[in-house]
Amino acid sequence: MPTPDEIKQRIETAIPGARAEVEDFGGGSGDHFRATVTAQAFAGRSRIEQHRLVYDVFGEDIGGPIHALSLKTEVG
């Protein structure tokens, strides 16, 4: 099961300049996460596209080992 810190590092590694805050909100079940991601890469993109950028980091893991990744994205 991934940890919030692994999720954070995967996002920050894959999206240059991104800063992510990730918390587990599934009561420690390890498969529900909430992430706030701030990145300059989001500039000029719609919210859908911003979220896709983050989802793309995890590919097939979303819906698999990561049951849910709740997102909030900000340009910064």
Add this chain to the structure above:
Amino acid sequence: MASIDPITAPSEGAENPIRTAIAEAIAENPVILFMKGDPEAPACGFSRQTVAVLQALDARFAAVDVLPDPRIRQELSALSNWPTIPQLFVDGELVGGCDIVTEMYESGELARLLGAEDAAPAAPAADGAGDMSDSGHLQIENRLG
């Protein structure tokens, strides 16, 4: 719009009735929610919250339960390039999942988006959430058989 683009589905086109049914449901319903469970009994907290937001705005929407057949979800995500459920479409466009819908509700954007929809002259498909749920659901199931 309801047909499958041969470029994105080179060999599956007519051979993929589920994707065709999904595309048609999206094209035919001005507001359509793909969810787990149905609006009366959502089977997931994210679907439940999204339904609650739409109901808070008194929105009329079609609903499709993705749970009866895993291929519905697979084909939907392939079509929309969006990995999670629920997925809300307005006027054929993916609006987002629970996070985006909730964020847009809180900012008033969703009310404006759906309000504009209500003001559109011809929206004969929208005829009450309950009825639409059934018809949206049946459309997919009918074509599965």
